[in-house]
Amino acid sequence: MKRHVLLFGLVGGVLIAILQYTEYRFVVIEHSVEMYTALVALLFATFGIWLGLRITRSRETIRERVVVREVLVPADTLALEPFVPNAAQQQTLGITARELEILTLIARGLSNREIAEQLFVSENTVKTHCARTFDKLGAARRTQAVQRGKELGLLP
Template sequence: MKRHVLIFGLVGGLLIATLQYTEYRFVIIEHSVEIYSALVAILFATFGIWLGLRITRSRETIRETVVVKEVLVPTESPADAPARFIANAAFAPNTAQQQTLGITARELEILTLVAGGFSNREIATQLFISENTVKTHCARAFDKLGAARRTQAVQRSKELGLLP
């Protein structure tokens, strides 16, 4: 009986050792590419997280620096607009060109303020209309003038005698 136990123990030990070796061989040797790929992926993910945190921290620092060093430049409020852009008594717009192009009085008024360098928000505040209404008037006036940008619209308006 002791002999059988000893033989079964030795055979069991050999089988366990064989299984351990084949498992090692199967996992380590045959799947080494997958293991290395997983390790490289973990390494890059860790590096990416670290780099992302470092970049975000530096952006917050830059934002804080910019806010601390911000210089406020006084601008003209719409109420203090120069008279040359709002009401120029010496200049009369070419009404024939205005009617030919189909530019309304409101669009011409907005073009005058655009030529004065006002933003859409400032124009809206001054004329007591919404910013979207200003954008709509600008877009229609730009289409009628064949302009793609504000500067082109102002230049074209001056060429046609609509603006001083």
């Protein structure tokens, strides 16, 4: 009787081992494509989350730095009388009063949006006036237009 129990136990163990091996083979070998796909998807999802967190954290840590410098102007250079633009140059170049007004606001450092708000016009109107003024002054950028306006006596 002990022999039969031992034999049945041994046969049962071998059968269980065969079943485990076939189950392993079925899961790993037969479904390997699905397993690798899931693994790759998991890796990409993890990388995407990590990258997203890193990008959003870096944007939060960027702070705007404003540098304020005090510029001393000698008292003798301060004009007591208001500046009058050179009308002859203005007429020669064909710059209108509105274009000169916008050029003055550009010289003060205002953006197109700020100029539009101050003059109660659209931002596109300001862009049009800027483009025409730049063409008349032969300037490609705002700083060139301001410099040229000062050279011609249109700006203080």
